[in-house]
Amino acid sequence: MAAKVFIDGEVGTTGLQIRDRLVGRADIALISLPEDRRKDAGARAEAFAQADLAILCLPDDAAIEAAAICATLPTRLIDASTAHRVNPDWVFGFAEMAAGQRAAIAGAKRVSNPGCYSTCAIALLRPLVEAGLVSGEADLSIFGISGYSGGGKAMIAEFEKGEANGAFLYATGQKHKHMPEVMAYGKLSRAPVFVPAVGQYAQGMIVQIPVFDVDAGAVHAALQAHYAGSQFISVRPLDQVQPRENPQALNNTNKLELSVLGDSGHVVVSAILDNLGKGASGAAVQNLNIMLGLDEGAGL
Ligand SMILES: NC(=O)C1=CN([C@@H]2O[C@H](COP(=O)(O)OP(=O)(O)OC[C@H]3O[C@@H](n4cnc5c(N)ncnc54)[C@H](OP(=O)(O)O)[C@@H]3O)[C@@H](O)[C@H]2O)C=CC1
Numbered sequence: 001m002a003a004k005v006f007i008d009g010e011v012g013t014t015g016l017q018i019r020d021r022l023v024g025r026a027d028i029a030l031i032s033l034p035e036d037r038r039k040d041a042g043a044r045a046e047a048f049a050q051a052d053l054a055i056l057c058l059p060d061d062a063a064i065e066a067a068a069i070c071a072t073l074p075t076r077l078i079d080a081s082t083a084h085r086v087n088p089d090w091v092f093g094f095a096e097m098a099a100g101q102r103a104a105i106a107g108a109k110r111v112s113n114p115g116c117y118s119t120c121a122i123a124l125l126r127p128l129v130e131a132g133l134v135s136g137e138a139d140l141s142i143f144g145i146s147g148y149s150g151g152g153k154a155m156i157a158e159f160e161k162g163e164a165n166g167a168f169l170y171a172t173g174q175k176h177k178h179m180p181e182v183m184a185y186g187k188l189s190r191a192p193v194f195v196p197a198v199g200q201y202a203q204g205m206i207v208q209i210p211v212f213d214v215d216a217g218a219v220h221a222a223l224q225a226h227y228a229g230s231q232f233i234s235v236r237p238l239d240q241v242q243p244r245e246n247p248q249a250l251n252n253t254n255k256l257e258l259s260v261l262g263d264s265g266h267v268v269v270s271a272i273l274d275n276l277g278k279g280a281s282g283a284a285v286q287n288l289n290i291m292l293g294l295d296e297g298a299g300l
């Protein structure tokens with residue numbers, strides 16, 4: 001029988017992309033609310049009660065409210081927001097992060113989807129910290145650029161109406177909402193500096209982290225060993241230098257490509273993904289597939 005799935009926030013940026021990936025699947029029956037009832041608490045509570053699994057694609061405060069509504073229901077949840085990512089009652093939804101993580105997701109009632117920048121930073125840092133190539137106490141800097149869809153409907157509207165014009169840096173006060181999860185799951189004890197930017201394009205992300213005084217081959221080997229056999233995460237061959245790195249290279253996929261740039265003892269480790277793919281909606285569908293015991297790549 002098809003699993004009943006409710007996407008709360010279905011007409012938002014992340015919700016729409018999840019819907020696109022699930023609609024038409026024979027193993028999923030989507031529960032939808034009409035436009036005039038999609039924010040009605042009673043209608044949402046009914047939809048949660050009918051669903052086997054619900055995906056929260058909401059601002060943090062609404063996601064916390066939705067989790068409270070579901071507290072006494074058997075409904076399983078995936079939260080795409082930042083609200084529960086370092087909450088010990090929720091399993092972090094990054095199957096490739098560590099041995100046992102996929103099994104934890106498969107058995108979980110509550111799964112928190114990682115942030116887009118966080119997916120990149122954790123994917124790069126965790127294997128290097130575990131291999132002893134980067135210290136969790138090191139002075140680290142993380143640089144990132146995202147397409148403007150990363151800011152949801154409000155930022156998309158700013159760019160589409162021409163109110164925002166050109167790229168910009170932001171979160172300069174060093175309080176970006178992804179740093180707690182990057183520290184927790186990247187195994188860092190010292191907060192990194194984070195310098196994110198938004199480009200004048202819709203979708204796609206690069207995150208880069210400089211690493212000093214390491215052997216590029218050892219860094220590359222550690223990443224390759226960690227992601228060997230992975231369906232969605234690849235490590236670019238070490239000698240494949242590209243004159244330009246394109247943040248849109250993996251758009252409309254659930255892929256994440258890691259690379260090690262430079263061979264002089266100072267390297268930059270780099271990650272590219274689609275912020276709406278492996279950075280959000282694709283990852284949520286991957287988690288849904290794992291939780292429901294379906295083919296992990298279905299619809300992706
Ligand atoms: N965009 C991205 O790249 C990523 C986003 N996320 C996270 O996913 C979540 C959703 O983000 P995103 O899709 O970008 O945001 P959007 O603003 O595009 O969509 C949010 C949706 O939630 C709806 N909504 C708000 N409050 C309620 C409520 N109380 N009940 C029901 N619906 C409500 C909004 O309604 P309305 O349309 O009326 O405003 C909107 O449709 C956020 O927590 C975000 O941090 C995570 C990773 C990446």
Ligand SMILES: CC(=O)N[C@@H](CCC(=O)OP(=O)(O)O)C(=O)O
Pocket residue numbers: 080081082114115116117146147148149150151152177178196198
């Ligand atoms: C470009 C942009 O504004 N990006 C958002 C991150 C994407 C997002 O909202 O996602 P999470 O739920 O994963 O935190 C930001 O930096 O706050």
